[in-house]
Amino acid sequence: MNIKNILAFAILITGFGIQSQETKNSSKNNKKPNIIFILADDMGYNELGSYGGKIIETPNIDQLAKEGMKFSNHYCGSNICAPSRGTLMTGKHTGHAYIRDNRALPYEGNEPIPAAEITVAEILKTAGYTTGAFGKWGLGYPASEGSPNNQGFDQFYGYNGQIHAHNYFTSYLRKNDLVELNANIDAPYSVYSADIIKDRALEFVEANKNTPFFLYFCPTLPHNPYHQPDDKTLEYYAKKTGFPIGDAHSEDFSVPKYAALTSRLDQEVGEIVAKLKELNLLDDTLIIFASDNGSALTKEEDSFLRTGGDLRGRKSEVYEGGIKSPLIAFWKGKIIPGSSSSHISAFWDFLPTCAEIVKAKTPDNIDGISYLPTLLGKTDKQKQHDYLYWERSQSQAIRKGDMKANFVYDKATQKQNIEIYNLAQDPFEKNNLAETMPELKAEFVKIAQTARVESEIFPLVKKAKKAKVKTH
Structure with a gap:
């Protein structure tokens, strides 16, 4: 069964005509x-x-x-x-x-x-x-x-x-x-x-x-x-x-x-x-x-x-x-x-x-x-790009060439775990190289600190809420 018939796509595909050689004056003037x-x-x-x-x-x-x-x-x-x-x-x-x-x-x-x-x-x-x-x-x-x-x-x-x-x-x-x-x-x-x-x-x-x-x-x-x-x-x-x-x-x-x-x-x-x-x-x-x-x-x-x-x-x-x-x-x-x-x-x-x-x-x-x-x-x-950078909710990521660092927030320890992957060799991020590449790890840490400015509304590190103290 052909989905183009089921989904009524045929008219759309027929109308697509991307390789059509038709030339119209109105479009050429734009x-x-x-x-x-x-x-x-x-x-x-x-x-x-x-x-x-x-x-x-x-x-x-x-x-x-x-x-x-x-x-x-x-x-x-x-x-x-x-x-x-x-x-x-x-x-x-x-x-x-x-x-x-x-x-x-x-x-x-x-x-x-x-x-x-x-x-x-x-x-x-x-x-x-x-x-x-x-x-x-x-x-x-x-x-x-x-x-x-x-x-x-x-x-x-x-x-x-x-x-x-x-x-x-x-x-x-x-x-x-x-x-x-x-x-x-x-x-x-x-x-x-x-x-x-x-x-x-x-x-x-x-x-x-x-x-x-x-x-x-x-x-x-x-x-x-x-x-x-x-x-x-x-x-x-x-x-x-x-x-x-x-x-x-x-x-x-x-x-x-x-x-x-x-x-x-x-x-x-x-x-x-x-x-x-x-x-x-x-x-x-x-x-x-x-x-x-x-x-x-x-x-x-x-x-x-x-x-x-x-x-x-x-x-x-x-x-x-x-x-x-x-x-x-x-x-x-x-x-x-x-x-x-x-x-x-x-x-x-x-x-x-x-x-x-x-x-x-x-x-x-x-x-x-x-x-x-x-x-x-x-x-x-x-x-x-020298690098690409992302941050949100206490986590960060940086891609520099084929290398990528993920700063993943661990709720248990309340700290970031730094992971490094070679995306050319490991596109599915299975082999963490962070401990075997200390110099690159230090470079990524520096970028993570300098690639951003703090936001009052969206702080990278959320401050812990102060416990309410009961007074009598």
Whole structure:
């Protein structure tokens, strides 16, 4: 049985036409490329077929990889949602970024990034781009200085805060900072948020077909909860895997429900590409696809799907399985089809890459390095990082060349254990070399101390709460 028929992908694949030689005057007059960044939510490194996935079928995203470039050494901004997205937007790693952990507020929304932060959207706006974000934000409550509209986005639609995003059948979404109600109030399960967010993103593309645009498409797929509309995709994966679906509307995990969420994301990517082709924009659009952190599935849940492959660690950990991300880039006529790159890069490189594309100045205090030379096949021009750095919740990680140090916090001893791995020889982080390489260990310790500045809101080492003393 062909999944393209079951999932109604055929029209998307047919409409993909990446190698089409059609040339339209309207697209050729657009000298600045449209830029689309598609951010999956909690997708494992090996989930996609193009990255070794065997169960979940992702033909549209895999087609981007086939006709574009696939990175093998790209990293998320963090091992958890908000700080990862913050590094993507501001070009700073978590030793310098304002947001370094998830911090939901008592009301809707998260700790806001300050107005002083310069985002990639703000840079692109100065270059004449119309900017839109559709999906999950997580970097500032509505109308705060960190809300999308105050950080360079002309339009926003979706979930402002992360906690609200934990419901695909929500009764409302945010249109900019305002509430937009939907039919779920009177008819539960009648409106699926992933569908409406995708539709709004397509409308944004249509509305801005005659001007360069930046689309930050950040849906909640395939993040839990595993709410599903009842459709043939669930039935397909139940038959393919032999696992029961369970209650489609419940929060409970099942193999078919998780697989269907990822396939739904793939279908949405296909619809975006089809819309670009329909509007004759595909030839002038850079599309980048990545995930905000590693797989959130437990090892037991992931034993069949293997979304994390053999990488050690999961979401919230500093091992490769928590911070490594697939990165696929498609740009017709610029990126060599079917190419790959082992360039070591991370989320904070996206901002300077966009700035170089549009010939804009970057802020002086960012950590990112443009990977545009790599995209264009000019590897001799590509600058390299001295190291990549991450921190969160008393743990740190550093990658320097092929060597990686993990500073893993031990709750029992309340100290960091330092582990060192040679990723070229040991990509699954099994052989700890820390005790056999004292000089390198000392170098990593020094970097761990100097690569960061302390944050009052997100301190690396959390102070112990003082015991209350009773007085009589």
